Amino acid sequence: MNPLFEEEFRFNQASRPSWESSQQHRNTVTRYLKQLSSVQGDRLCVLGAGNCNDLDLNQLLQVYDEIHLVDLDQSALEYALEAQNLSEESAVFCHTGDLTGVGEQLAELSRKEDTSQSLLDEVLEELSGSNPLELPGPFDVVCSTCILSQLVLQVIHAVGETDPRFEELMQAVRAQHYRTIVDLITPGGSGLIVSDFVSSESAADLKQVPDFQFTQYLSQLLSSRNFFHGVHPGILLSQLQGKSPLAKQVYNLEMLPPWRWDLGMRQYAVAGIRFERIP
Ligand SMILES: C[S@@+](CC[C@H](N)C(=O)[O-])C[C@H]1O[C@@H](n2cnc3c(N)ncnc32)[C@H](O)[C@@H]1O
Numbered sequence: 001m002n003p004l005f006e007e008e009f010r011f012n013q014a015s016r017p018s019w020e021s022s023q024q025h026r027n028t029v030t031r032y033l034k035q036l037s038s039v040q041g042d043r044l045c046v047l048g049a050g051n052c053n054d055l056d057l058n059q060l061l062q063v064y065d066e067i068h069l070v071d072l073d074q075s076a077l078e079y080a081l082e083a084q085n086l087s088e089e090s091a092v093f094c095h096t097g098d099l100t101g102v103g104e105q106l107a108e109l110s111r112k113e114d115t116s117q118s119l120l121d122e123v124l125e126e127l128s129g130s131n132p133l134e135l136p137g138p139f140d141v142v143c144s145t146c147i148l149s150q151l152v153l154q155v156i157h158a159v160g161e162t163d164p165r166f167e168e169l170m171q172a173v174r175a176q177h178y179r180t181i182v183d184l185i186t187p188g189g190s191g192l193i194v195s196d197f198v199s200s201e202s203a204a205d206l207k208q209v210p211d212f213q214f215t216q217y218l219s220q221l222l223s224s225r226n227f228f229h230g231v232h233p234g235i236l237l238s239q240l241q242g243k244s245p246l247a248k249q250v251y252n253l254e255m256l257p258p259w260r261w262d263l264g265m266r267q268y269a270v271a272g273i274r275f276e277r278i279p
Pocket residue numbers: 008009012047048049050051052053054055070071072073076097098099100101103145146147150151
């Protein structure tokens with residue numbers, strides 16, 4: 001079994017009882033996704049759907065004709081549908097698989113004492129290609145929800161943050177994920193990137209800080225470099241701006257106000273970016 005995937009399964013198992021505590025986060029993600037549906041018949045695709053603690057699928061079915069949930073963890077998706085009484089719902093489709101296509105090679109790298117340069121080159125080559133999962137796209141709306149920090153964590157576990165080629169590999173994984181999102185959006189459709197970027201493990205006051213001080217508190221965390229590797233909200237935004245190869249394909253790019261995700265055992269600060277794909 002892939003130890004990197006096993007960790008994802010363990011996290012999903014542990015976070016199953018978080019439906020109640022995730023309410024505010026779920027309401028926020030669901031509200032943004034409902035706003036992005038523009039016409040009857042829209043199809044939504046969610047990457048990293050997992051337990052769907054962050055998606056009120058019944059509300060989303062009021063505005064989307066089809067919802068496609070994508071994740072490594074089939075049991076998390078099955079749990080999510082059962083928990084929301086949607087196991088028999090024909091408008092919800094589950095797609096199980098590795099969105100990077102390099103999960104097995106990353107696991108192999110994690111088992112080696114020294115990073116194999118040839119294997120790493122192979123991984124980079126594969127990451128430069130297109131989305132390895134054959135999803136029935138394009139979709140009117142595509143959402144990536146709190147999966148990016150996990151993808152970066154898999155890179156950390158594969159080679160370690162001190163490896164001289166860590167940044168190169170991490171950036172390639174991030175860039176591939178962004179390309180996957182944009183490629184899956186139909187021209188004229190919309191994207192929503194949701195990413196946790198710091199938790200109460202390193203920012204103990206995250207839960208207590210009053211709402212009116214939240215943004216200022218986060219600015220302080222970011223300027224003291226207290227955030228998850230590779231998912232600083234400014235960096236997440238810059239992937240779709242300026243000279244980035246994807247910038248020409250998107251417009252109406254907007255950074256949403258940050259919010260909190262209470263997972264019970266831990267609290268997270270979450271960034272949201274919404275945009276449209278040029279028709
Ligand atoms: C932090 S969870 C997202 C939270 C989830 N949306 C929820 O509310 O329960 C990240 C999800 O990404 C999935 N994931 C991680 N790596 C993946 C990969 N390479 N391909 C597909 N899914 C992956 C995990 O299985 C997990 O369900």
